[in-house]
Amino acid sequence: MSIKLRTEIPGPHSCELMAARQHHVPRGPFHVTPIFAKSAKNSMIEDVDGNLLLDFASGIGVNNVGHCHEAVVAAVRNQAQNFMHVAFNVTPYENYIALCKRLNALTPGDFPKKTFLANSGAEAVENAIKLARAYTKKQAVVCFDHAFHGRTYMAMTLTSKAKPYKIDFGPFNPEVFRTPFPYPYRWPGNGASAQPVMDQQAVDEQCFAAFKDLVINRITPGDCAAVIVEPVLGEGGFIPMSRNFAGMLRDFCTENKIVLIADEIQSGFGRTGSLFACEALDLVPDLMTMAKGLGGGMPISAVTGRADIMDAACEGGIGGTFGGSPVSCAAALAVCDLFENGDLLKGARRLxxxxxxxxxxxxxxxxxxxxxxxxGTMMGFELVKDRTTKEPWADGAKHLTKFCYERGLIIMTAGTYGNVVRLLMPLTISDDELNEGFEILEAGLEFIKL
Ligand SMILES: Cc1ncc(COP(=O)(O)O)c(C=O)c1O
Structure with a gap:
């Protein structure tokens, strides 16, 4: 048994901290669990009351190599002893270059590439759009239903779900257009029936027709700078794109000189069984955004892609004080090393x-x-009140989450309707821990049973 509960969840110290949190921190930041972390190792989090909880969330898909992997900790410690910040824009340093070189080699595409480093996923998305516009000298950007790209203004505009991500925050950025994502389970033609009437290919074709109509008739390819897509929707509910749809998008963007951006911020770094989900889809994007798993727990993000697009911004046009921090670069290089021999990916596929x-x-x-x-491991399930009507059951997902953390298992929900349970455990989780987590999750399914 890995989970050890010494108090009720939340324990007294967590409750005290939550009261202080309510007093000093605005209500905007949401918490999946009411416990406060004290330490974490691999798949386990110890809270401030001495409880050990099993983590099926990985800090929203970040700790793919486990919490505090010793190689990552050593790299951070080593770099912090040398220098922590000089600003790449003031005094450049070597590990920034080493990481860019590494990402240029690791990402799909057999063409010259360059990489730019930033701090967060949203910031990578912002920069990818800036570069696509600067390169194409066009403005319109196409994004998808159920997409999540972050919380800054452009990233929020590109994000689909209004509540809580956009409500009260308008106006949003101009020149952003949304088109349907192939989501067979809830595709309108599939109506309220347990079995999809239209299969993936039929839904792909209808979605692609809608996409083409948007770009050709309502934007025009001559005004369309970029298409941004998650190969597997993350916050949108773990919905994978098919190879077929990825291929159609790729061809259309190439033919119409539109920059295709793959947002691999959640799906990257082994989460789907290959280093990037694009590999499973045979998709070679022009630009790729990465964050989360890249830093092994340290904040860092990247845009990698075709060298000519990456070079489109003038000198000084992209940058930032903390982007590509040397400490985060050291952590990210350690993460890349950990993936290098293929064992982690083999383990991820087994998982x-x-x-x-x-x-x-x-x-x-x-x-x-x-x-x-x-x-791959980026799997989830949708809870419904009724299999025939498919009415989303968000309360069921909430009850299940609470049932689980009260018994020491941290899980997360997702989806436009809040009814998807998504699994994001570290890829390094042991078989025993996995079984233990599944036992609690299944007991939770029994508990909330309709
Ligand atoms: C696909 C995707 N893009 C962008 C983001 C935004 O990343 P960040 O929260 O680091 O800004 C996220 C975060 O969940 C994401 O899943």
Missing amino acids: GFRIQETLLAWEKKYAAIGNVRGL
């Missing part, structure tokens, strides 16, 4: 099969599970 097998078995057993889907 992905285990998760898939378990979720599919639960789908047969529990009527509340309407749809199981994902890619």
